[in-house]
Amino acid sequence: MKPSDMMIKLGLGSLLMAAVLGLGACSDEKPPSQAPIPSNAPVPRLYSVTVTNLTANQPLSPMAVIAHSADMSLFRVTEPASVALEKLAEGGDTTGLVALFGVSHLARGIEAIPPGMSDTVSLSIPTPLVAGLSVATMLVNTNDAFATVNGYDLRSLALGDEVDLYALAYDAGTEANSEARGTMPGPADNGEGFNAARDDVNRVHIHPGVISADDGLGDSVLSASHRFNNPVAKIKIHRSR
Amino acid sequence: MKLNHQRYPHSRYLHPKYWHLSYPLALAGLLCAPVDAAQLEIDVINLTHGNHFTPLLLVAHMDGHLFQAGEMATLALQKMAEGGDISDLASDATANGNITVENPAAGLLAPGAKVTGIMLDSQAMTRLSVVAMILPTNDAFIGLDAWSIPTEAGTYTLDLNGYDAGTEANDEIINGAGMPGVPGIPAAPGGDGGVNGSGMQDNSSNDRVHIHPGVLGDTDALGGPSDLDSRIHRWQNPVARVVVQVK
Numbered sequence: 001m002k003p004s005d006m007m008i009k010l011g012l013g014s015l016l017m018a019a020v021l022g023l024g025a026c027s028d029e030k031p032p033s034q035a036p037i038p039s040n041a042p043v044p045r046l047y048s049v050t051v052t053n054l055t056a057n058q059p060l061s062p063m064a065v066i067a068h069s070a071d072m073s074l075f076r077v078t079e080p081a082s083v084a085l086e087k088l089a090e091g092g093d094t095t096g097l098v099a100l101f102g103v104s105h106l107a108r109g110i111e112a113i114p115p116g117m118s119d120t121v122s123l124s125i126p127t128p129l130v131a132g133l134s135v136a137t138m139l140v141n142t143n144d145a146f147a148t149v150n151g152y153d154l155r156s157l158a159l160g161d162e163v164d165l166y167a168l169a170y171d172a173g174t175e176a177n178s179e180a181r182g183t184m185p186g187p188a189d190n191g192e193g194f195n196a197a198r199d200d201v202n203r204v205h206i207h208p209g210v211i212s213a214d215d216g217l218g219d220s221v222l223s224a225s226h227r228f229n230n231p232v233a234k235i236k237i238h239r240s241r
Numbered sequence: 242m243k244l245n246h247q248r249y250p251h252s253r254y255l256h257p258k259y260w261h262l263s264y265p266l267a268l269a270g271l272l273c274a275p276v277d278a279a280q281l282e283i284d285v286i287n288l289t290h291g292n293h294f295t296p297l298l299l300v301a302h303m304d305g306h307l308f309q310a311g312e313m314a315t316l317a318l319q320k321m322a323e324g325g326d327i328s329d330l331a332s333d334a335t336a337n338g339n340i341t342v343e344n345p346a347a348g349l350l351a352p353g354a355k356v357t358g359i360m361l362d363s364q365a366m367t368r369l370s371v372v373a374m375i376l377p378t379n380d381a382f383i384g385l386d387a388w389s390i391p392t393e394a395g396t397y398t399l400d401l402n403g404y405d406a407g408t409e410a411n412d413e414i415i416n417g418a419g420m421p422g423v424p425g426i427p428a429a430p431g432g433d434g435g436v437n438g439s440g441m442q443d444n445s446s447n448d449r450v451h452i453h454p455g456v457l458g459d460t461d462a463l464g465g466p467s468d469l470d471s472r473i474h475r476w477q478n479p480v481a482r483v484v485v486q487v488k
Contacts, residue, residue, distance in 0.1 A: 208477060211472065230479075
């Protein structure tokens with residue numbers, strides 16, 4: 001297993017959820033007594049997720065892929081971002097996502113994805129837990145832009161199938177898009193990542209794009225090539241088992 | 242399974258919320274359920290950072306269009322795109338036997354706001370169109386053009402782009418003008434517009450409906466070329482999300 005295939009499985013929460021879902025979904029089987037997966041359950045399903053960076057000059061932070069319940073949502077437009085999402089959108093920090101309610105698995109990329117390049121992670125998900133899948137990654141030369149596919153329904157993907165999705169850039173709404181020196185973690189600035197202050201509209205929305213100094217924002221350390229347009233990433237999901 | 246049957250009445254499996262509990266059952270239920278495509282419940286969400294939408298117009302129709310990319314705007318569309326006035330579009334639609342929902346948000350739909358639960362009985366109509374002006378702009382609007390209403394019950398999410406009616410130069414000057422053919426922008430409803438802009442030069446030669454290039458704005462509220470604020474009024478597509486439940 002490559003390092004980038006590293007998968008983090010939750011402990012107790014996953015056990016409980018597996019138990020509940022096992023009851024709900026496996027009609028012919030005895031309820032599991034202790035293990036998260038009954039010994040006679042089918043082998044877990046295996047998915048690979050490939051993110052291709054479609055931007056001109058916005059590296060993407062190491063991707064986060066979460067498997068989650070059908071009714072869990074990483075965010076809802078018009079509503080404030082969770083702190084876990086804020087950390088991802090402002091600093092590329094994916095660690096908080098695993099604790100979000102309804103998340104059963106988190107797979108993380110190891111390295112940033114340069115413009116034009118791709119990275120792949122794999123997830124093995126017990127069949128009863130297969131439901132929603134979300135992908136998120138920061139556009140690092142921004143204050144708080146992230147590319148995402150939010151809540152793809154994995155159950156629609158048959159064995160051997162794959163699907164190409166195109167990710168929009170959202171604005172977490174947690175940090176003003178000042179583009180100012182010291183405020184962005186990417187190589188254009190090498191500035192700050194996460195900051196607990198919320199000095200923007202405090203609701204998730206479609207990112208209006210960066211302005212850059214070349215387009216009249218005097219304090220911006222960004223230039224024309226840092227601008228982006230949707231879609232900003234291609235996300236391929238493949239089910240191989 | 243027996244346990245779950247006791248805990249959850251069977252009908253609740255049909256709600257998407259419970260699909261994760263019993264997906265095969267829910268799917269079977271959906272496939273067997275009688276489909277009445279006429280009943281629509283619609284949400285419209287403003288996805289922008291800092292733009293308002295003027296009163297929305299939703300029309301269920303058969304053939305025809307409220308607008309079409311690559312075609313000239315009608316005068317009725319121009320009135321909507323330049324001044325937010327949907328009355329001509331609505332009365333034309335009604336006269337053609339179409340079904341309209343006018344101004345379901347009861348006024349402006351602010352950035353980040355949504356209007357939910359718009360009920361539309363489309364009857365025999367097979368297409369859905371939605372428009373509203375984007376403010377502050379010269380002639381930008383959100384548009385859904387003759388979407389084919391699915392016959393299968395379910396929830397459908399549509400992302401809408403911002404269109405340029407092609408009827409007015411994008412000078413980005415806020416001067417109160419909303420009548421068709423009169424240059425300028427009616428208002429910046431967020432109270433975040435500037436004054437004394439010298440006017441953007443719009444050299445576009447496309448006088449047909451097209452994808453809006455977006456506004457530029459500037460950071461000088463008291464001058465500069467634009468009365469718009471580049472930090473507030475820019476957008477990227479999509480600008481609106483329409484969620485349609487076909488019941």
